Amino acid sequence: MKNETATEAGDEPLVLGEATLRSRLLVGTGKYADFEETARAIELSETDCVTVAVRRVNLDPSKGPSLLDVIDRERITILPNTAGCFDAQSAVRTARLSREILGTPLVKLEVLGDTKTLLPEPVATLEATRELVADGFTVLVYCSDDARLAVALQEAGATAVMPAGSPIGSGQGVLNPNAIRIIRELVDVPVIVDAGVGTASDVAFAMELGVDGVLLNTAIANAREPLRMAVAMRDACRAGRQAFLAGRIPRRLYATASSPTEGMVAGTVQPSPPRGKGAVSARSPEKSTQA
Numbered sequence: 001m002k003n004e005t006a007t008e009a010g011d012e013p014l015v016l017g018e019a020t021l022r023s024r025l026l027v028g029t030g031k032y033a034d035f036e037e038t039a040r041a042i043e044l045s046e047t048d049c050v051t052v053a054v055r056r057v058n059l060d061p062s063k064g065p066s067l068l069d070v071i072d073r074e075r076i077t078i079l080p081n082t083a084g085c086f087d088a089q090s091a092v093r094t095a096r097l098s099r100e101i102l103g104t105p106l107v108k109l110e111v112l113g114d115t116k117t118l119l120p121e122p123v124a125t126l127e128a129t130r131e132l133v134a135d136g137f138t139v140l141v142y143c144s145d146d147a148r149l150a151v152a153l154q155e156a157g158a159t160a161v162m163p164a165g166s167p168i169g170s171g172q173g174v175l176n177p178n179a180i181r182i183i184r185e186l187v188d189v190p191v192i193v194d195a196g197v198g199t200a201s202d203v204a205f206a207m208e209l210g211v212d213g214v215l216l217n218t219a220i221a222n223a224r225e226p227l228r229m230a231v232a233m234r235d236a237c238r239a240g241r242q243a244f245l246a247g248r249i250p251r252r253l254y255a256t257a258s259s260p261t262e263g264m265v266a267g268t269v270q271p272s273p274p275r276g277k278g279a280v281s282a283r284s285p286e287k288s289t290q291a
Contacts, residue, residue: 011242017138019048022048024214024241025046025203025237026079027045027050027216028215028216030053030217031221033226039070041221041230042070042076045230049076049077050076050078051215051217052067053081054082054102055094056083077106078104080095080098081109082107087111088127091109092131095132105137105138106140108140109128109132119167120164125141125143125149126156129158139158140158140159141160143162143164160189161187161191162215163191164193164194164196165206167196168196169196169222171196173196173198173199173205174193174209180206180209190213191212192212192214192215193209193214193215194214197214199219200233200236201236202219205240207239208243214237
């Protein structure tokens, strides 16, 4: 039913290298109370793709359950990330480890600048992108909202650019929508807003900007009711995408009647427009009073 609905609405799947996603909502797997809640949130969000921090995955069955045990890999695309890396070489090593463990060339590249802002380090990010692309990876790059950097990452071979809406986990939403619009205009690869959203309206707004998807984690996992928020994010992503495709009406200063004026009762008097302080004459806006 989900696929039929997308087709009927005239949308297309999101293609990221070898991964074809019907949902444009990508979801992280950290910060949940337990693996059961993680699995349920993924299910309710109806995402097709989840990010996994390789360094935090338990690969030894003797040490207890693993996150990988609750992800249906027949249905869900795993996007390993290089979370926690602060230089290009550690990010490259982590990506290679993830490919060996998970058997996928997909990687969400993160090279952070510092532990306080968790903003991406641009030079190291570009360096790691070039190296990973040359090594055969499908690289989705977490980056700032610098449009020229986004272009450079595309030229380096990135499969997608993922500008932060605002700092990771901050819940501030998209702070610089014009920067996101410019990135969308200048690059041809998918643009996915990654990080900073706090609630459903942030996701809808991001999608209405014309981006190809939204990736989030904290906004669901740290909500008062994570499972309810997972549903809200699912619906917001769909609504924002359809609103973008439909095309919003222009913003106007004054009202536009939604009912036709033809056929009005004879003798109906149309009130004059308000003439308060600073009002402009509708008859002769360019004329001034002569003494």
